[in-house]
Amino acid sequence: MIRTEGVTDVTEETFEAEVLGSALPVLVQFTADWCGPCRQLAPVLGESAREEAGRIRIVQLDVDREPGIPVRYGVLATPTLMVFRAGEPVRSIVGARPKRKLLQELADVLDPGLTGP
Incomplete structure (x- = not known):
């Protein structure tokens, strides 16, 4: 698995607690070792x-080692970034982005007051 400082690895065993049960929004990167982007x-x-x-929170899940979660959420490509809030997926982004562009796309997730409740 690609190791990234500050990003937690999740598995099928930890997904519910780390992602679905999180008080904060969680960005999940669906990734694979062979994925250049x-x-x-x-x-x-x-x-x-x-x-x-x-x-x-930002976490990553290896689609080859943990295939059940990507199937459950319809992930067909890597990298797919999926944001979960209160246990539900609220945003999906496919493909790599520069940091500025990514944060622009996540602005309403990071500051929910921008778009209302």
């Missing part, structure tokens, strides 16, 4: 995890 995204997610700590 996932490697490009790793430093972006690591920086974002440190800078946005307390507003969003």
